[in-house]
Each structure stands twice: as structure tokens, then as C-alpha cells.
Amino acid sequence: MAGESSAVPTEDRVGLNHLQTSPPTGPESRPHNPQESVAAVEVQATRGVLLENRQLVTKREDLRLQGRTGFEN
Numbered sequence: 001m002a003g004e005s006s007a008v009p010t011e012d013r014v015g016l017n018h019l020q021t022s023p024p025t026g027p028e029s030r031p032h033n034p035q036e037s038v039a040a041v042e043v044q045a046t047r048g049v050l051l052e053n054r055q056l057v058t059k060r061e062d063l064r065l066q067g068r069t070g071f072e073n
Helices: 034-071
Strands: none
Touching: none
8 A cells, every 4th residue: 555646646635734623712702681781771860860850959949948038028
């Protein structure tokens, strides 16, 4: 067998340089949970509305106090 010629020329044979490997993978993504994202946005929106309402109540009370002092003249 050592002296036999191959039916395939040497340059057309499959060697280590022809092995296909998969491309490198990136980091694993975290599990996708849209409910968690929506809940976080809703909490932030609720907090913003509460702060705005608190400011409006404070302004209303200030206006009420200013109105009372105006009538006492």
C-alpha cells in the first residue's frame, strides 16, 4: 500500500485545513421575560403620578390659604 497512488490528487484531498468549525458564540442572553419589564415601567409611572399629585395638592392648599388671606382685608 505504501507505493500505491491515490485516485484523488493530493491537493484535492480533505485535510485538517478543510475542517469546518462553528463560529465563536457570544455570551448567553438572559431569559426574556417581558412581564418583568412592563411591571417595572408601570411602577415608575405610578410613582411619577403620585409625586405629581402630591405637588398639585400642595399647590391647591397654597392657593386656598392665599385666597383666605385675600378675603380678610
